[in-house]
Amino acid sequence: MSDEPVTGVQSILPEGTQPTPMLPKGLKRVPSGVDQLATEHLILNVGPQHPSTHGVLHMLVELDGEEVIAAEADIGFLHRGIEKLAESRRYHQMGTILDRADYVSGFHTETAFALATEKLAEIEVPRKASWIRSLVMELNRCASHYVWLGPVGMDAGAMAPFLYLMREREMILDVLEAISGSRMMFNYVRPGGVVRDLPAGIDAPLRAWLAIADKYLGETEDLLGGNEIFRARMKGVGVIAPETALAFGMSGACLRSSGIDFDLRKARPYCAYGEIDFDVPLGTVGDAFDRYKVRVEEIHQSVRIVRQLLDGMPEGEHTSKVAKALRPPAGEVYAAVESPRGELGIHLISDGGPTPYRLRLRSPAYYNLGVADELLAGGLIADMIVSLGSLDIVLGEIDR
Amino acid sequence: MIEGTGWLKGFVITFRNMLRGPITVRYPEHKLTLPERSRWAVQQRLNDDGSPRCTACLICVKECPDDVLYIETSAAEGGGKHIDRYVYEIGACMMCGLCVEACPFSAIEMSHEYELATRHGGDLVRVLLQDVDAASPRRERKGEADA
Numbered sequence: 001m002s003d004e005p006v007t008g009v010q011s012i013l014p015e016g017t018q019p020t021p022m023l024p025k026g027l028k029r030v031p032s033g034v035d036q037l038a039t040e041h042l043i044l045n046v047g048p049q050h051p052s053t054h055g056v057l058h059m060l061v062e063l064d065g066e067e068v069i070a071a072e073a074d075i076g077f078l079h080r081g082i083e084k085l086a087e088s089r090r091y092h093q094m095g096t097i098l099d100r101a102d103y104v105s106g107f108h109t110e111t112a113f114a115l116a117t118e119k120l121a122e123i124e125v126p127r128k129a130s131w132i133r134s135l136v137m138e139l140n141r142c143a144s145h146y147v148w149l150g151p152v153g154m155d156a157g158a159m160a161p162f163l164y165l166m167r168e169r170e171m172i173l174d175v176l177e178a179i180s181g182s183r184m185m186f187n188y189v190r191p192g193g194v195v196r197d198l199p200a201g202i203d204a205p206l207r208a209w210l211a212i213a214d215k216y217l218g219e220t221e222d223l224l225g226g227n228e229i230f231r232a233r234m235k236g237v238g239v240i241a242p243e244t245a246l247a248f249g250m251s252g253a254c255l256r257s258s259g260i261d262f263d264l265r266k267a268r269p270y271c272a273y274g275e276i277d278f279d280v281p282l283g284t285v286g287d288a289f290d291r292y293k294v295r296v297e298e299i300h301q302s303v304r305i306v307r308q309l310l311d312g313m314p315e316g317e318h319t320s321k322v323a324k325a326l327r328p329p330a331g332e333v334y335a336a337v338e339s340p341r342g343e344l345g346i347h348l349i350s351d352g353g354p355t356p357y358r359l360r361l362r363s364p365a366y367y368n369l370g371v372a373d374e375l376l377a378g379g380l381i382a383d384m385i386v387s388l389g390s391l392d393i394v395l396g397e398i399d400r
Numbered sequence: 401m402i403e404g405t406g407w408l409k410g411f412v413i414t415f416r417n418m419l420r421g422p423i424t425v426r427y428p429e430h431k432l433t434l435p436e437r438s439r440w441a442v443q444q445r446l447n448d449d450g451s452p453r454c455t456a457c458l459i460c461v462k463e464c465p466d467d468v469l470y471i472e473t474s475a476a477e478g479g480g481k482h483i484d485r486y487v488y489e490i491g492a493c494m495m496c497g498l499c500v501e502a503c504p505f506s507a508i509e510m511s512h513e514y515e516l517a518t519r520h521g522g523d524l525v526r527v528l529l530q531d532v533d534a535a536s537p538r539r540e541r542k543g544e545a546d547a
Binding site for chain 2: 089092093095096097160164167170174177178179180181182185187195196199219222223226227228229230324
């Protein structure tokens, strides 16, 4: 016997025995003692009411000490049957339920549905309406990214940026409330345009936010990306290879952080995006830090877009004439927008009646969460929270 | 020994934010003004003489996705409609504003009443109009044309 002290698993094994290799992947729920090792795998329930799960997500995690052997996402705690409810709502009423799908960025779901309906019923949208839609969507994207950036900092142990970002988000929500009448449940975008024109005097609060947005976000970047602890927690954690991202149908910042250049605003321009100049930030490694960098840069780009939209806001009507009891001809369409989480699509089937025959919501966060089982296995439990947080999941949209 | 400069940046930025002043107000004493379009509890709009503008056409009732509005009517003595009760279930209302958009007579509006917490469940059902004659649609339209 050598003089070196025996450490780790070896120390608790009977002399001469070798530790068995790790169990194959997949949740086993092994009872104590079955795997020949003296250690017991622990099945840990994370959520559905857990401060680090970003909503009512239930994670079943199999642990070997600190190491995650397997993880399984259990969803459905926020299921309200939005797709089914949509079958009994008329086309102009749909905003009321679609706002509640992705409750962090309601304008994107509303616009996706409006685009689908307009395609189906062949409605022309005035140029101004398109620009207003782009404006509110970009503002909403910033608000959504703020509310991602703050909590992901908290996941890694940083409290201050969260509160600073909430302060800036409040400036955006005040503007959105002045435009639509509600802070989050907007019900503002309708087939044919938007409900009302931009209110008078909206320029001032919007410019006030634009004046500080880049500067304050730069400070947050210093607080998070400029901090060694945050970098250590994010770099190399939750790496998603481009092939994996494609295989799971991921989209949005999660896909772009893996280096794949796909942004619907560029790939299939809708609303005013064809006329606007902006860049699509890309990552290289595909880890949590890349996703952080991509999203922060997206906010900077959104600020750029909002500035252009505000300067070039056209004159004209805010909506075209659309019948209240809209009955689109029978048919099937798909329209998608680039939501803060990725490709948010509405697949709409009409049988010619006053309500959709079927509405299907392609929820980007649902596909992005699909990678979690793959992503978390083999990591540490502390990294699990960061990896999961970096995906930017919104359970309202996943469960629908 | 603390490595790196992240902690120093943190102090500088936190100190800078300390000087930026509060963003909150002392709520019950001080209140923020809501934007004009803010949607809160639905309320009736009345004519200058206190009579309702509502014609009991039931468009708002049919429009509401959550069925929170309910109107009981009967025939008025001199012809036309009589509103027995106009009930508004505020506890189930999501303040989407579709009823107000749909009303052809501008008889209802979204108020700025946002302090809606109550101790009694009964307060969540409001009777907005009770035992009044409904406005005549013709007179109402004419009045709008004069104005």
